[in-house]
Amino acid sequence: MEIKNNISQVRSRSELQAEQTRFLIKVYNWMGGGLLLTGIIAYITANVPAIGGVIFSNQIVFFGLIIAELVLVVKLAGSVMKMSLAAASASFLVYAILNGLTLSFIFLVYTQSSIAGAFIVTAGTFGTMSLYGAVTKRDLTAWGSFFMMGLIGVIIASVVNIFLNSPAIYWATTYLGVLIFVGLTAYDTQKILRMNIIGNEGTAEDTKEAIRGALTLYLDFINLFLFMTRIMGNEK
Secondary structure, three states, X not given: OHHHHHHHHXXXXXXXXXXXXXXXXXXXXXXXXXXXXXXXXXXHHHHOHHHHHHHHHOHHHHHHHHHHHHHXXXXXXXXXXXXXXXXXXXXXXHHHHHHHHHHOHHHHXXXXXXXXXXXXXXXXXXXXXXXXXXXXXXXXXXXXXHHHHHHHHHHHHHHHHHHHOOHHHHHHHHHHXXXXXXXXXXXXXXXXXHHOOOOOOOOHHHXXXXXXXXXXXXXXXXXXXXXXXXXXXXXX
């Protein structure tokens, strides 16, 4: 009887891990789709003057897009589980498109080869840290608080540096930003797995959970990439 119970427990743990793995793959698929859409839109915008010219020559349009992004990401992050699946999916894709429109500036500022290099380094770093967050037995909860405080500090310093224009502050926030989003990638991956509701695989709720997780990791990747581009990017 005891042997049967042990076998049952092992099987249960194995099934749990398998379901979590499938869920994480779904999260990565949504995140990857969002990144691909953002990259395509950014490239097209930078190479089609009729689009890029309107965005970057008109401050009302540019800042209007920024505000729309902020409103949408806050709404999506806070209310995705209350939305219908169609609304959640559409909101995530629209956000990826808006992000592509505003991030297209990197193709105007940096060479394509240096952008590609920064992307490869970002992808490798992100993948390593996300895998660590998924498999480690260590509780990374403390990481979340520590790196979020660091992120607030970087944001404040960056705003102050708009007026000071200090190269020292610029590079300090850049390297700190890399460290912060490296840590947040591992922390967020573990948090996403822990928040996943076991047993609802294949439901609309499961997909919305995946979209919520994908948005979190998407933001980690984009921010890490932008800081890496600062470091590795060669200006045209």
